[in-house]
Amino acid sequence: MQSIPETSFDVIIVGAGAAGLIAAITAARRGKKVLLLEKLSKIASKLKATGGGRCNLTNTLGNEDFMARFGREGRFMTPALHIFDHKALITFFAEIGVESHAPDGYRVFPISHSSMSIITALEEEIIRLNITLITSARVEKLEYEENNIVGVSTALQTYYSPNVIISTGGLGYPQLGAEGDGFTIASDAGHTITELYPAMMPLRTQETWGANCRADTIPKVEIRINLSKAKHIHAHGDLIFTQNGIRGPVVLDIAREITPLIEKYGSVPLLINMTKGLNEEQLRHHIKKEIDKKPEQSILTHMMTLLPETLCRALCTLANADPDKGFNKLDGSIRDRLIKLLAWTPLTVIGHDGFNMAMITRGGISLKEIRPETMESKICKGLYFCGEVMNLDGPCGGYNLQWSFSSGYLAGHLNTTP
Template sequence: MKTNIYDLIVIGSGGAGMIAAITARKLGKSVLLLEKLPTLGAKLKATGGGKCNLTNTLSNEDFMNSFGKNGRFMSTAIQMLDKNSLREFFESIGVQTDTKDGFRIFPVTHNSSTIIKALEKELNNLAVEIQCDVKVENLLCNENSISGVKTNKGNFNCRNVIVATGGLGFPMLGANGDGYSFAKELGHKITDLYPAMLPVYTKETWVANCTADTIAKAIIKIDLKKAKKLKAVGDLIFTSKGLRGPVVLDFSREITPLLEKYDEVPLLINMVKGKTEDDIFSHFKKQAKEKPDANVLEVLSLLLPQSVSKELCNIVNADTSLKFKDQIGEVRNNLVKIVALTPLTVIDSVGYKKAMITRGGVTLKEINPKTMQSKLINGLYFCGEVMDLDGPCGGYNLQWSFSSGNLAGHLLKE
């Protein structure tokens, strides 16, 4: 499909970019999809650990609420392509989906390559023109309207451009923030950018002795005055250098901005499903009656994995060969306190190198939520991660990429 002036050029071949190109082509538009890497969907391949968690089973309302105060921005996009219509779309291009845990939705193969191959096949079936190894250098404008793009292989003329370049995470998969540069050069504001959805490193080294165990329903809070109200709940995993797991990946979006500001971010973690100090004292008293010969480690290990129990005992100098009641009073009190709220100090993160998403982006105030079109430049559209909107783990961000890409692909005008 060669043309002098394309109706649409899509920059970026992630989930948002590919579905935007498919949507526009189905509506009869001439479409050119540009990708700077040699193949399509590089970052999509890594999504969900390679399993490609497409979306989840939440209602549209709950889904949007999970994105916080900016969640309402996605209302039109989600209504147009929600979880049900997304599954129907993939079924129409030969991909069956399932939800084994009743929440997360995957392709039945649990392999992201299935999604990439199906989307690429659909692009080819629709005769979307695809050019890889093409780096866009600038967007071209004429009197506040898109007129084309400048690339390392020459200029391409078009009436509309969709920027679907993603964020800064996983630079080895092509992320370099060029979408932010395009937007900024045309007058758009970019909010502060931070790596998000990533593991963190702690000052405390004892975590390395607990890597075999997962803590279910851990509650994490930030022990800073201005962040007291922030908390997250979910599964926690210890690593050789710090913390990961769904709760950390979700909460990291709050931690990384503070880490940049303070260098260290103190956390308080409840690993006993919200039990208070009184609850924990009661547990020790109850077990003293039921298991009078059990030492403090054996009793504590009924609440926490033994590896974690041993480390907490070591921190407060509890003698693990003695019963709880035989510890000195200060040790008993300190043990209960550290079980209720375990302090850990974040000193670093893996950064953009392994950040699954980027917090921040093109400010939503300058994008029309009913069209995804720029309010500043006619014919300029944004979709996916390049915008200032990110959600938690569990298919949220990929659903948003598909929904926003689909809406942008309609090329609706104000």
């Protein structure tokens, strides 16, 4: 049994993930008496799994470029990033004993490349600051009088405080505790919850030929959505074919745009460039150079200077091209079709595995009802939000974790806007 010394605190934080942990530490460092409630038996379960356990903390982009990657809502982050950007985050962890680096000059990891070094350091700081941590404590409702927070209730106890920070995350990875508790709590307090969609996840395709191309990771791929109102949406990164679809960083990035479209249209057509950005004219020139060097070789051999063999054979099949023939011996219409497929390969997304495989949630508490300068609710005084529970999500590459830390740091200041 966990002993409960008392029930009154300066601030109560609901959820001990990345955002909640840094909010608790920030508030305690400012002299506040802090209670941190976590419904699971351990803290930071999702943080432990971040980046495959390597924990991509943040990235080295400047604040303007960083916010742009979140789309039109990104400007909401301005105050939080102003006081706690990637440089401040790196310094914060260095101060509690975790050095980090950016081996590719962009993504920042702890030098250990282990999320456990991050979690251990945060746990030790919680102990050092005498923060009261109670695990296996699910908050069931907010307690408030008129429009003022007075505390929270679990199944066993009511805890009192004029300040409550909700940092419960979204719906992604329910096996790690994500059940949307924060959405229910916020909704009960009068907040609007936008449509919720799974994001940052593998996708299933109508086409089955990709199942034969699973052995290789295709680098520097561009994916575009081939819908009239979404042609501007695209993503870049590595692509991996699966038994029934596609995954990899480029898919994780664009999935957040695709899942709402699947619900609307049922399927989403994509165009995929797997030839490092070469267009049709450049591809013809490339193959001509290969033919000039080795005129006796097959089109398959020439294509393999661009792509793995399994993928080359799949594209030849789609174009009805004999892979063992020379390029110039193919019918003209077949040559044209093959070049078009090399430049932009069509795929059709027809589904996904829902929140069970989603790393993050698209949607959440409406940003219109939250003050970006403080993270405080505009509806209920003393109620704050941070992290994924809000309607703000970004691509993979440290964006969402940095936002969790930045918003948690700002919320932990407990500043109130009149």
